[in-house]
Amino acid sequence: MLNDFTFHNPTKIYFGRTAFSHLPEALSAFGPRILLVYGKGAIKRIGLYDLVIRTLSACGKEVYELSGVSPNPRYTEVLSGAEIVREKKIDLILAVGGGSVIDCAKAISVAAYCEGDAWQKYWEELRPLENEVVPVASILTMAGTGSEMNACAVITNEAEGIKEAREFPPEVCPRFSILNPEFTYTVPKYQMASGIFDILSHLMEQYFSDEDDNTSDYLMEGLMESLIRSSRVALREPTNYEARSNIMWCATMAINSVTSVSKTQDWEVHAIEHQLGAYTDCAHGAGLAAISIPYYRHIFRDGLARFVRFATRIFGVSAEGRDPASVAAEGIDRLRDFVIELSLPLSLRDLGATKEMLPRIADTVELGGAYRFLSREEILMILQEAYDAK
Amino acid sequence: MLNDFTFHNPTKIYFGRTAFSHLPEALSAFGPRILLVYGKGAIKRIGLYDLVIRTLSACGKEVYELSGVSPNPRYTEVLSGAEIVREKKIDLILAVGGGSVIDCAKAISVAAYCEGDAWQKYWEELRPLENEVVPVASILTMAGTGSEMNACAVITNEAEGIKEAREFPPEVCPRFSILNPEFTYTVPKYQMASGIFDILSHLMEQYFSDEDDNTSDYLMEGLMESLIRSSRVALREPTNYEARSNIMWCATMAINSVTSVSKTQDWEVHAIEHQLGAYTDCAHGAGLAAISIPYYRHIFRDGLARFVRFATRIFGVSAEGRDPASVAAEGIDRLRDFVIELSLPLSLRDLGATKEMLPRIADTVELGGAYRFLSREEILMILQEAYDAK
Numbered sequence: 001m002l003n004d005f006t007f008h009n010p011t012k013i014y015f016g017r018t019a020f021s022h023l024p025e026a027l028s029a030f031g032p033r034i035l036l037v038y039g040k041g042a043i044k045r046i047g048l049y050d051l052v053i054r055t056l057s058a059c060g061k062e063v064y065e066l067s068g069v070s071p072n073p074r075y076t077e078v079l080s081g082a083e084i085v086r087e088k089k090i091d092l093i094l095a096v097g098g099g100s101v102i103d104c105a106k107a108i109s110v111a112a113y114c115e116g117d118a119w120q121k122y123w124e125e126l127r128p129l130e131n132e133v134v135p136v137a138s139i140l141t142m143a144g145t146g147s148e149m150n151a152c153a154v155i156t157n158e159a160e161g162i163k164e165a166r167e168f169p170p171e172v173c174p175r176f177s178i179l180n181p182e183f184t185y186t187v188p189k190y191q192m193a194s195g196i197f198d199i200l201s202h203l204m205e206q207y208f209s210d211e212d213d214n215t216s217d218y219l220m221e222g223l224m225e226s227l228i229r230s231s232r233v234a235l236r237e238p239t240n241y242e243a244r245s246n247i248m249w250c251a252t253m254a255i256n257s258v259t260s261v262s263k264t265q266d267w268e269v270h271a272i273e274h275q276l277g278a279y280t281d282c283a284h285g286a287g288l289a290a291i292s293i294p295y296y297r298h299i300f301r302d303g304l305a306r307f308v309r310f311a312t313r314i315f316g317v318s319a320e321g322r323d324p325a326s327v328a329a330e331g332i333d334r335l336r337d338f339v340i341e342l343s344l345p346l347s348l349r350d351l352g353a354t355k356e357m358l359p360r361i362a363d364t365v366e367l368g369g370a371y372r373f374l375s376r377e378e379i380l381m382i383l384q385e386a387y388d389a390k
Numbered sequence: 391m392l393n394d395f396t397f398h399n400p401t402k403i404y405f406g407r408t409a410f411s412h413l414p415e416a417l418s419a420f421g422p423r424i425l426l427v428y429g430k431g432a433i434k435r436i437g438l439y440d441l442v443i444r445t446l447s448a449c450g451k452e453v454y455e456l457s458g459v460s461p462n463p464r465y466t467e468v469l470s471g472a473e474i475v476r477e478k479k480i481d482l483i484l485a486v487g488g489g490s491v492i493d494c495a496k497a498i499s500v501a502a503y504c505e506g507d508a509w510q511k512y513w514e515e516l517r518p519l520e521n522e523v524v525p526v527a528s529i530l531t532m533a534g535t536g537s538e539m540n541a542c543a544v545i546t547n548e549a550e551g552i553k554e555a556r557e558f559p560p561e562v563c564p565r566f567s568i569l570n571p572e573f574t575y576t577v578p579k580y581q582m583a584s585g586i587f588d589i590l591s592h593l594m595e596q597y598f599s600d601e602d603d604n605t606s607d608y609l610m611e612g613l614m615e616s617l618i619r620s621s622r623v624a625l626r627e628p629t630n631y632e633a634r635s636n637i638m639w640c641a642t643m644a645i646n647s648v649t650s651v652s653k654t655q656d657w658e659v660h661a662i663e664h665q666l667g668a669y670t671d672c673a674h675g676a677g678l679a680a681i682s683i684p685y686y687r688h689i690f691r692d693g694l695a696r697f698v699r700f701a702t703r704i705f706g707v708s709a710e711g712r713d714p715a716s717v718a719a720e721g722i723d724r725l726r727d728f729v730i731e732l733s734l735p736l737s738l739r740d741l742g743a744t745k746e747m748l749p750r751i752a753d754t755v756e757l758g759g760a761y762r763f764l765s766r767e768e769i770l771m772i773l774q775e776a777y778d779a780k
Binding site: 002003004005006007008009010011012013014015016017018019022212213214215217218219220221222223225226227229230241242243245246249250253258261262 | 392393394395396397398399400401402403404405406407408409412602603604605608609610611612613615616617619620631632633635636639640643648651652
């Protein structure tokens with residue numbers, strides 16, 4: 001059954017080698033006071049920082065900065081940014097970096113004029129957005145989270161040891177995003193691979209739910225196929241423009257709501273990884289990869305037809321004359337092979353987790369699951385299998 | 391090679407059985423004076439007209455009407471609507487119907503405050519939009535053109551005997567569109583089939599260009615597969631909600647720019663059909679079907695690899711140990727079989743064309759073609775083959 005849905009995504013995308021040249025035109029719709037948000041210096045090493053500053057200055061903008069945003073952006077960083085926005089009456093928050101930087105910018109946007117504590121209101125109690133937001137825009141340097149074209153912000157509250165995702169209304173989407181695949185060339189291979197698995201996981205979290213005949217599933221199969229094919233090229237040739245541009249666009253399309261319309265969706269792998277990330281600070285996609293294999297092995301019998309479809313259509317597993325469960329299981333084996341191809345670790349040990357952390361992580365995971373509601377004990381079992389994996 | 395692109399589609403979609411219930415909320419963003427645009431009465435027969443009028447009135451709106459819009463909307467109809475917009479200071483043009491009605495509403499939107507002749511300026515000379523536009527919204531009753539989520543308007547100038555398509559900037563996109571698949575249940579089978587081929591043609595016009603590895607092509611393959619599968623269900627069971635909702639969403643996704651990003655595109659089948667439509671007033675999709683078969687037979691050798699991919703991935707043609715040209719040709723044969731499944735005519739004779747019309751149609755077709763630029767003589771040859779087809 002196709003569920004009713006509302007779809008609205010107002011982000012304007014400038015994509016390609018010439019994308020950056022649109023920045024002055026895109027900026028002209030906003031006032032002069034810009035808060036530049038970026039991470040720990042990668043954009044300086046590739047010369048992008050200088051380019052952005054020169055362009056902003058040529059456009060007559062007044063630039064303020066929040067730098068040093070963490071890979072898992074912290075609520076304290078959000079509060080620092082929100083203070084600058086209020087004090088300097090910022091007109092546009094321009095995030096330059098990967099998904100964490102853009103998430104941080106969105107969180108600053110909603111927190112700046114929030115009455116009371118934004119964390120409690122919007123991430124804990126999930127209350128509807130009620131205050132004015134400050135426009136956000138982005139210049140993307142890493143493909144993965146898809147934050148460049150959605151209204152989600154994942155923030156870590158280090159005081160509480162919790163990482164929470166929140167989807168806001170469309171007005172929190174970046175007003176524009178600049179996507180030049182060449183900006184991703186210098187991303188280290190491990191980060192690139194982590195980003196690739198993040199993209200694939202976004203698709204699988206939406207795909208592994210329901211058993212109906214739904215256009216969205218065909219779109220996701222197309223994206224998964226394109227992503228896997230281009231990833232194999234990019235692993236061999238990191239500066240292959242065609243491959244990197246397909247990966248970048250797959251990342252955006254995988255989680256800009258185009259494919260999730262009418263789907264019930266799962267997101268339990270992400271729920272587990274967010275708590276793992278809060279404890280270990282591991283690369284998000286690497287965490288997802290290590291959790292996905294045991295997680296899907298636990299649930300595939302509850303969504304058997306869909307896992308068979310995945311095995312045959314995404315990994316070309318032959319179903320002829322075979323037991324569906326063994327076809328589905330082989331699909332997950334192929335997914336595991338892909339994790340190995342990406343040189344991502346299969347075990348949580350290699351991601352900085354300790355055996356002692358596992359029960360604490362399981363305690364804070366939000367329980368859910370599309371095919372079957374998982375208990376805290378099952379989550380712990382999955383974490384233990386992910387820990388012991390070889 | 392992926393070409394650089396800009397993507398921006400601001401239309402808000404309300405989809406499903408409950409979609410109509412969002413109308414009051416959607417209308418609240420606009421002023422009180424509404425111009426209702428609709429066709430020749432189908433919306434009255436299904437009770438939708440009364441429902442819309444009651445809702446508008448309950449929302450305190452002042453309603454003006456332009457009714458009787460033709461299946462190939464005429465420029466004279468556009469001018470009548472534009473006059474009402476100016477005289478009554480219309481705040482929102484609400485199109486209720488299929489693609490022609492929505493196209494007409496967009497054309498009224500750009501023509502109302504145009505200085506000078508809008509046809510000449512925007513459809514003939516293709517000048518950039520320079521005047522204010524009036525917001526447009528739609529309630530869709532037929533799946534096919536995709537006009538509900540794009541900025542295109544195809545208008546026929548009957549005085550000049552020319553049908554022209556024009557894509558405007560994103561501000562001409564409907565601000566919102568209400569898509570309830572149940573509203574399409576009463577569309578006669580021939581119109582449904584015509585709409586289905588229109589959707590498929592939109593995808594093929596984008597797909598049959600370039601030979602690179604491009605994410606957009608995988609998305610289009612997903613849409614083609616989903617469309618063909620659901621069409622077969624809907625032909626047997628016109629009130630199968632799952633099938634009709636997939637068809638409706640495929641129609642929107644096929645031409646809302648999501649799949650065309652970075653593609654060079656063809657659109658020559660549409661260019662030929664537009665002139666055929668100006669002479670015969672035949673159903674658009676039916677015209678496309680009759681032209682597509684000879685057109686693709688003429689050009690497939692110039693885009694052989696792509697036509698082989700189409701044959702194998704969309705129609706499951708086996709390529710093993712075979713000459714690529716024969717695989718590609720078999721794919722076009724399967725496409726012809728699908729036209730027959732849809733009970734659409736293969737010959738232009740059955741669409742009201744006469745042998746005498748063909749050279750005149752060829753004279754007015756805008757020449758183009760993605761793989762190879764076609765001459766007027768080739769267009770005439772294709773028209774003659776389409777005329778003689780059995």
